[in-house]
Amino acid sequence: MSVNEHRPQPAEKKFESLEYTDEHSRTFVFGDEDHTLGNSLRHVLMGRKETRFCGYSVPHPSEPKMNIRLQTSATKPALQVLKDGLHEMVEICDLFDFTLDRAISDYDEQQADSTDERGIH
Amino acid sequence: MAATRIEAYRVEADQLYESYRSLTLAEVKTVVEHLREKLRIHIVKMDVEEMVFDLIGADASFANALRRILLAEVPSMAIEIVHVFANSSILHDEVLAHRLGLIPILADPAHFEGMLPGPAAEANEHNTLVFELDAAFVLAKGETGRQKDSSNGINTCDASTLKAPTRNVYAKDLVWRPMGEQETRLAERVPQVAHPDILIAKLKPGQRIKVEGWCRKGVGKDHAKYSPVGTASYRLLPSIDFVEPVLGEEADRLVELCPMGVFDIEDLGKGGARGAGRKAVVARPRDCSMCRECVREGPGVDRVRLKRVADHFIFSIESVGTLAPDRVLKDAVRVLREKCTSLLEAIEAEGRGDGGGGKG
Numbered sequence: 001m002s003v004n005e006h007r008p009q010p011a012e013k014k015f016e017s018l019e020y021t022d023e024h025s026r027t028f029v030f031g032d033e034d035h036t037l038g039n040s041l042r043h044v045l046m047g048r049k050e051t052r053f054c055g056y057s058v059p060h061p062s063e064p065k066m067n068i069r070l071q072t073s074a075t076k077p078a079l080q081v082l083k084d085g086l087h088e089m090v091e092i093c094d095l096f097d098f099t100l101d102r103a104i105s106d107y108d109e110q111q112a113d114s115t116d117e118r119g120i121h
Numbered sequence: 122m123a124a125t126r127i128e129a130y131r132v133e134a135d136q137l138y139e140s141y142r143s144l145t146l147a148e149v150k151t152v153v154e155h156l157r158e159k160l161r162i163h164i165v166k167m168d169v170e171e172m173v174f175d176l177i178g179a180d181a182s183f184a185n186a187l188r189r190i191l192l193a194e195v196p197s198m199a200i201e202i203v204h205v206f207a208n209s210s211i212l213h214d215e216v217l218a219h220r221l222g223l224i225p226i227l228a229d230p231a232h233f234e235g236m237l238p239g240p241a242a243e244a245n246e247h248n249t250l251v252f253e254l255d256a257a258f259v260l261a262k263g264e265t266g267r268q269k270d271s272s273n274g275i276n277t278c279d280a281s282t283l284k285a286p287t288r289n290v291y292a293k294d295l296v297w298r299p300m301g302e303q304e305t306r307l308a309e310r311v312p313q314v315a316h317p318d319i320l321i322a323k324l325k326p327g328q329r330i331k332v333e334g335w336c337r338k339g340v341g342k343d344h345a346k347y348s349p350v351g352t353a354s355y356r357l358l359p360s361i362d363f364v365e366p367v368l369g370e371e372a373d374r375l376v377e378l379c380p381m382g383v384f385d386i387e388d389l390g391k392g393g394a395r396g397a398g399r400k401a402v403v404a405r406p407r408d409c410s411m412c413r414e415c416v417r418e419g420p421g422v423d424r425v426r427l428k429r430v431a432d433h434f435i436f437s438i439e440s441v442g443t444l445a446p447d448r449v450l451k452d453a454v455r456v457l458r459e460k461c462t463s464l465l466e467a468i469e470a471e472g473r474g475d476g477g478g479g480k481g
Contacts, residue, residue: 010238014463014464014467015464015467015468015470015471016471017471030464033460033464034189035185035189036185036186036189036190036194036457036460037186037457037460037461037464039182039185039186040180040182040183040185040186040457041461042182043152043180043182043183044151044152044153047149047150047151047152047155048151049149049151079468079472082468083465083468086461086464086465086468087461087465088151088152088153089457089458089461090458090461090462091153092152092153092156092183093454093455093457093458093461094458095153095156095157095160096160096162096179096183096454097451097454097455099160099161099162100162100447100450100451100454102162103162103163103164103174104164104167104447106164107164107167
């Protein structure tokens with residue numbers, strides 16, 4: 001077996017919720033995720049009113065796992081806040097996509113204008 | 122009270138917005154609400170290979186997520202399996218296969234399915250593209266290969282050196298062989314190599330390479346050959362302020378000090394302040410490389426303030442030539458979106474108690 005045949009195994013579980021004390025303070029374990037989602041989701045969760053504490057970690061680089069610790073105020077359980085956060089991330093992606101499309105068409109227009117000008121001179 | 126402290130921490134550590142600190146908790150906006158107001162994208166430069174754009178108003182975590190996805194998680198096509206039928210060149214089969222794998226293949230990954238994991242997965246027309254390479258250097262009888270004829274990739278060489286001639290094998294020698302319905306399905310955009318002049322091997326007379334390369338869809342975190350970008354990076358926009366104006370000869374000195382040509386002279390006319398006539402202004406903050414030369418010594422030491430705009434990213438994407446950079450960027454956003462939606466599904470599945478698969 002050559003080195004090229006080594007493939008990292010996918011995580012056993014995509015999502016797991018560790019229950020320690022109550023539903024307002026939880027550690028969520030995400031399989032096959034890393035800093036890409038960890039840091040940005042942490043940032044989104046930090047901006048939510050119900051969040052009292054949020055942090056993420058990747059316990060070991062060769063383990064395909066990412067942990068998010070989320071503590072919320074009594075108004076909403078942590079799992080619900082997490083779901084809200086993920087929905088918010090989806091919204092952010094859509095917003096970015098929309099803004100990008102507009103920027104691209106603006107740029108194309110601007111390019112077309114400048115070639116017109118060059119044509120005249 | 123502990124709760125207050127943590128909330129204060131949230132504000133301090135994240136520093137979403139300057140005005141955040143004066144707001145009460147009820148007034149705090151979520152990240153998406155903030156972005157709806159503040160997110161701006163301005164494209165500075167865009168062509169088939171490179172794209173530079175300003176991402177304004179977003180947080181570093183989002184910019185970094187995009188960058189990481191661009192490098193490692195946007196799918197593209199590359200040769201994954203090489204069947205070697207003949208190889209008498211000096212390159213070992215493994216080295217040849219590796220070189221073939223790194224050649225950017227111009228094919229839209231959206232037209233293909235990913236290969237399922239495991240040994241049972243079978244290659245078919247929906248997940249595999251086949252390229253053939255058959256290159257031989259055959260000399261006709263009596264031919265020495267030293268004549269002055271450089272057509273056909275043969276390097277003629279000086280007879281006095283007595284070295285045998287070589288024939289170069291290029292990426293353009295890879296020929297796509299359509300499988301099944303592929304010919305009609307991919308007619309709009311025929312799969313080919315992105316750069317025809319990549320040198321794969323050199324052959325001496327009598328040597329031959331006959332291989333078949335099977336392309337698969339993959340992502341950069343599996344192997345760098347799948348990465349659709351050469352580089353994807355961002356930096357913060359430099360912001361250069363004057364605490365007090367730099368005038369006259371000192372202004373000239375400051376302009377000379379800056380190796381990137383960030384400063385310009387503004388003519389104040391004869392009657393300018395202190396009769397100096399000239400004033401240094403920041404003309405091209407984008408060119409600043411943060412070398413700090415302007416604040417190390419000379420007139421700028423206590424008058425120039427070098428900072429960065431915390432939410433203004435200058436993002437640059439350099440494509441390897443298979444997908445246009447704006448397309449790669451759109452794919453990256455889609456990947457991030459899919460991460461979130463698939464996780465929401467996984468959470469629902471976990472809630473129903475059937476989630477996550479194998480427990481034991």
